[in-house]
Amino acid sequence: MPATTARGAALQGRLFDAGVAALLTGFLGIPFVGLTTVDVGGRLAVQTRWDWLIVLVAIAFGGRLAFRLLFERRECSGLRPAGPHASVSSSGLRWARHAGAWAVVVAVVLPIAFHDNRYIVDTATTILIYVMLGWGLNVVVGLAGLLDLGYVAFYAVGAYSYALLATQFGFSFWICLPVAGLFAATFGVVLGYPTLRLRGDYLAIVTLGFGEIIRLILLNWTELTNGPNGIGSIPRPTLLGHAFAPPGDMITVAGALGIEYAPWHRTVFLYLLILALALLTNLFVLRMRKLPIGRAWEAMREDEIACRALGINVTRVKLAAFALGAMLGGFAGVFFAARQGFISPESFTFSESAVILAIVVLGGSGSQFGVVLATCILVLLPELGRQFSEYRMLLFGAAMVAIMVWKPGGLLSRREPTLTAARSDTSASSVAARRTA
Amino acid sequence: MSPVKPPLLDVRDLTMRFGGVTAIDGLSFTARGREITSIIGPNGAGKTTLFNCLTGFYLPTSGAVTLNHPERGALRLDGMPSHALARSARVLRTFQNIRLFPGMTVLENLVVAQHNELQRASACSIAGLLGLTRYTRAEDRAIHQAHALLRRFDLGHVADVPAGALAYGVQRRVEIARAMAAGPRLLCLDEPAAGLNPRESASLNDLLLSLISEEGIAVLLVEHDMSVVMKVSQHVVVLNYGRKIAEGTPDQVQNDPHVISAYLGEPVEPVEEPLAEEPSAEEPSAEEAAL
Numbered sequence: 001m002p003a004t005t006a007r008g009a010a011l012q013g014r015l016f017d018a019g020v021a022a023l024l025t026g027f028l029g030i031p032f033v034g035l036t037t038v039d040v041g042g043r044l045a046v047q048t049r050w051d052w053l054i055v056l057v058a059i060a061f062g063g064r065l066a067f068r069l070l071f072e073r074r075e076c077s078g079l080r081p082a083g084p085h086a087s088v089s090s091s092g093l094r095w096a097r098h099a100g101a102w103a104v105v106v107a108v109v110l111p112i113a114f115h116d117n118r119y120i121v122d123t124a125t126t127i128l129i130y131v132m133l134g135w136g137l138n139v140v141v142g143l144a145g146l147l148d149l150g151y152v153a154f155y156a157v158g159a160y161s162y163a164l165l166a167t168q169f170g171f172s173f174w175i176c177l178p179v180a181g182l183f184a185a186t187f188g189v190v191l192g193y194p195t196l197r198l199r200g201d202y203l204a205i206v207t208l209g210f211g212e213i214i215r216l217i218l219l220n221w222t223e224l225t226n227g228p229n230g231i232g233s234i235p236r237p238t239l240l241g242h243a244f245a246p247p248g249d250m251i252t253v254a255g256a257l258g259i260e261y262a263p264w265h266r267t268v269f270l271y272l273l274i275l276a277l278a279l280l281t282n283l284f285v286l287r288m289r290k291l292p293i294g295r296a297w298e299a300m301r302e303d304e305i306a307c308r309a310l311g312i313n314v315t316r317v318k319l320a321a322f323a324l325g326a327m328l329g330g331f332a333g334v335f336f337a338a339r340q341g342f343i344s345p346e347s348f349t350f351s352e353s354a355v356i357l358a359i360v361v362l363g364g365s366g367s368q369f370g371v372v373l374a375t376c377i378l379v380l381l382p383e384l385g386r387q388f389s390e391y392r393m394l395l396f397g398a399a400m401v402a403i404m405v406w407k408p409g410g411l412l413s414r415r416e417p418t419l420t421a422a423r424s425d426t427s428a429s430s431v432a433a434r435r436t437a
Numbered sequence: 438m439s440p441v442k443p444p445l446l447d448v449r450d451l452t453m454r455f456g457g458v459t460a461i462d463g464l465s466f467t468a469r470g471r472e473i474t475s476i477i478g479p480n481g482a483g484k485t486t487l488f489n490c491l492t493g494f495y496l497p498t499s500g501a502v503t504l505n506h507p508e509r510g511a512l513r514l515d516g517m518p519s520h521a522l523a524r525s526a527r528v529l530r531t532f533q534n535i536r537l538f539p540g541m542t543v544l545e546n547l548v549v550a551q552h553n554e555l556q557r558a559s560a561c562s563i564a565g566l567l568g569l570t571r572y573t574r575a576e577d578r579a580i581h582q583a584h585a586l587l588r589r590f591d592l593g594h595v596a597d598v599p600a601g602a603l604a605y606g607v608q609r610r611v612e613i614a615r616a617m618a619a620g621p622r623l624l625c626l627d628e629p630a631a632g633l634n635p636r637e638s639a640s641l642n643d644l645l646l647s648l649i650s651e652e653g654i655a656v657l658l659v660e661h662d663m664s665v666v667m668k669v670s671q672h673v674v675v676l677n678y679g680r681k682i683a684e685g686t687p688d689q690v691q692n693d694p695h696v697i698s699a700y701l702g703e704p705v706e707p708v709e710e711p712l713a714e715e716p717s718a719e720e721p722s723a724e725e726a727a728l
């Protein structure tokens with residue numbers, strides 16, 4: 001009897017939980033999905049889409065319930081970690097994992113819901129570029145603890161690499177992506193090498209200078225970069241060799257698929273492309289963090305001298321952080337150039353570096369999900385504040401100050417351990433069991 | 438213990454100058470395997486400078502430091518960078534002011550100490566990224582070793598606690614455990630008993646003795662707490678103003694007139710059993726008075 005009541009209570013809890021998720025979705029969905037603007041004879045009018053909203057709420061309810069059921073079954077099969085510290089960390093972890101999963105779901109569903117709303121898809125694409133840059137910089141600043149004020153330099157190297165390789169030599173986006181990444185990584189090492197002995201403020205000044213040097217080179221080396229006029233008509237990314245274009249003499253994606261061409265195909269494709277790139281970046285960084293090199297980054301952030309005393313080659317660890325961070329920035333730069341179709345040194349000013357750094361710091365150094373939250377705030381605030389015209393930067397500044405007052409460590413400053421005793425002990429003993437068996 | 442065995446560590450005419458200050462002046466001594474060699478001396482005698490020279494943090498002005506490695510023969514330690522020294526000569530150290538990775542858990546601290554083996558197994562992170570068994574096995578082994586050390590140092594219950602959140606005495610133990618995780622041949626402990634209460638320093642004694650008898654490592658100990666030094670060390674080297682003023686067994690050193698004058702700052706008087714059985718109370722205060 002008690003077992004069935006317990007199961008009943010658990011089911012009730014899950015239903016309640018799913019209900020809360022559905023309610024939240026409904027609440028958030030009213031402005032996002034429930035209301036939409038349409039063009040009525042040159043004037044904007046608000047229309048409702050309650051049917052969409054109901055579908056969305058139903059998906060949220062069902063999805064949440066299924067997620068809970070799946071998740072708990074897996075939890076039950078493993079041993080629960082013991083001790084107060086372990087339980088606190090695992091509950092924090094579960095929250096972050098859920099939020100992350102929800103964010104991915106929203107990000108995937110977004111272009112389907114808003115494919116005809118170019119403004120939303122474009123803004124979301126911009127957010128994802130900054131998320132990717134934030135995740136890249138997070139390796140250098142958040143994990144390795146090296147304050148880098150010139151991160152935009154690697155973004156610029158990636159963007160110009162693609163622009164020049166594509167316009168001068170006709171290389172495709174997919175070939176240029178790894179090449180430009182390697183290029184940016186090389187620049188990362190070039191910057192990292194002379195700064196190995198510097199830390200904190202001094203490192204920040206040198207990296208700031210490096211960012212400016214790159215920008216000034218782009219501005220003044222007119223033969224190569226076309227100076228302040230920038231590089232135009234950069235080819236857009238293709239899908240399996242087919243371009244997103246109105247039907248012409250070449251086979252286009254729409255032609256190959258046998259569907260009617262619509263301009264939103266390309267914007268949504270670009271959005272999905274940067275989403276995939278960003279998610280890959282995230283998986284890569286999360287995985288790296290749990291590898292020896294990632295632990296060494298964090299150890300170096302905590303105490304460089306202790307690292308040396310333990311036999312860790314700090315030089316290599318630092319250069320690896322610079323190179324990887326730069327490579328990820330370079331990838332983002334390639335995408336940026338391909339999306340804009342036009343780049344000039346104007347896009348790579350110090351304020352970009354500052355925004356990316358602000359994203360990392362505001363998000364909570366080292367926290368992947370915090371970066372997403374911070375990017376949403378930093379990109380959306382100026383967008384939402386457009387009606388305040390010139391006061392919007394004031395609003396932006398006030399919001400930054402407010403966050404730093406209430407959350408001085410960043411939005412999510414909790415550090416998750418890369419391994420815990422309970423989990424590793426059971427895995428180690430299971431390995432031992434497997435070996436003896 | 439047998440004097441026939443070649444010494445593990447051989448320090449010859451080591452000199453370290455900082456501008457006009459000579460912190461270590463022509464120092465020579467040896468340390469044998471499976472023994473605890475203590476280095477004592479009043480504040481400013483050059484003990485920590487000596488440690489920094491031995492572990493590659495300072496480049497000695499002149500002199501030679503040689504480690505007799507069982508497999509690789511005589512290794513010159515002077516001039517080797519600190520990380521290479523820890524990795525290939527396996528000379529590990531702790532710090533006078535504890536240097537843990539405070540934000541990382543105790544378990545992570547011990548796994549970071551095994552970085553080099555893990556990094557090799559992860560093949561520039563590629564095997565690690567792909568989750569190949571070659572890496573996962575190595576990681577399991579590293580975690581296993583970390584757990585074994587945690588149990589041994591009685592730290593199992595704090596494995597998941599950030600190291601910086603622990604009490605001072607526990608942090609000292611974590612630092613020694615972390616150095617042990619890196620697999621030392623020679624372990625240099627810089628004042629491991631500083632800030633410990635008498636009970637904690639007594640358990641430190643037992644720990645140090647068990648380390649040399651069971652793990653077969655050598656320990657070089659800089660310590661002010663004479664209750665630790667005199668009970669555990671087989672060999673004591675006394676420094677003053679960068680020079681060696683005495684050397685020998687704890688008993689020999691305690692009765693050496695130079696040592697007494699260095700600590701008490703007085704010319705040699707008839708010795709009336711000065712630092713016989715419980716010197717711990719007088720010793721640190723006496724040397725502070727000497728400064």
